[in-house]
Amino acid sequence: MTLKIYGISASRAVRPLWTALELGLTFEHHAMTYKGGATRTPEFLALNPNGHIPVVVDERPEGAVTVWESMACALYMARVHGQADGQSITPATPREEAEALRWSFWTVTELESDALTVLMHRLAMPEAQRKPELADKAESRLKVPLAVLEQHLQAQHAQGEAYLAAKRFTVADVCVASVASWIRPAPHVLLEYPAVDAWLQACLDRPAHVKSRTMG
Template sequence: MTLRIYGIAASRTSRPLWVAQELGLAYEHIAQGYEGGGTHTPEFLALNPNGHIPVIDDDGIIVWESMACALYLAERFQAADGTSLAAQNHAERAEILRWSFWAVTECEKDALSFLMHRVAMAEERRKPELALQADRRLAPVLQVLEQHLQGRSYIAGERFTVADICVASVLAWVQRADAMAACPRVSEWVQRCTARPAHLQVRVMARNRAKP
């Protein structure tokens, strides 16, 4: 069996890579970037006609869209010791699905805008007003998760699951936001998730590729 994950770690590909690292999966990482039309070659478009990373090839089963990739790997595989990131019952599945989609529909656009215009882009290209607007829009959104985490250690209960990966991978972008500062439970949860060894290994992968 060959599992391939296409995409650079410094992108949404971090989501399936994080799952793979958590589970200790054997996989081939093809660090396909998007610069210079790399995701629009005939070979890559045969994998994902949308021309985006990440893509998973699980022995001919092709999955794209980062959250779908993460959810697929969690459902498909367990760690060698039997640890699972997937739902163990219908209630957990409901939590995993609703919060993973929530991260995409309610958070990701503004989180990315904040990241780019507060942190990631060269300073001369940033538009601080866009970061401020995104921060303000995120404030009531993050309060929803703040309330959900009252009395909980993780999104789907007391166990770390793929839901935590999907949501934390987005909210890690806004750790410097005022909206996050107003949500101490969310802030502490994001810090716990991103301090996990599997996530730290993905960050190392991202930094290593960035070196000249």
């Protein structure tokens, strides 16, 4: 079997790359960028007709499985290639599975858009193109979901659990931390949510994440 991951780490492809590294998987990394029409070729559109990275292709004995959408890629790999043993990042109980699903979907609907605005207009875009007023508004809106995340993490700590779904780091943390990290160019925002700030730092310090960021 061969697992292929298409996309560069400076994109949403960091999620499946991080997941694969946490799981200790062997995979082929195709460091395809989203620039220059690379994702608009007939060959790539055959993999993802939306023309976006990442794409995961899992070549299995029963036939190839193609997954797109970064959260789906991460959740798929954790479920299909991980071990539900209570030690890996794979959810091991129905509760952990539910936490991974709900926080991943929550991140897409409640966090991602404004976090991306902060990243782009505080750091990623050329300074002359940034619009600080857009970042200001996004940071204000982020107070609502970050308060929800802070409350959950504090409740987890009260139960002796340091991460979103369990005592241990799971794919739920991969999915949420990969988006929450986009808020880091506005450190004053995260300082208002100490549990989120500490959890995020612990996630991003993991060797698998550090390695994923160097993969092009």
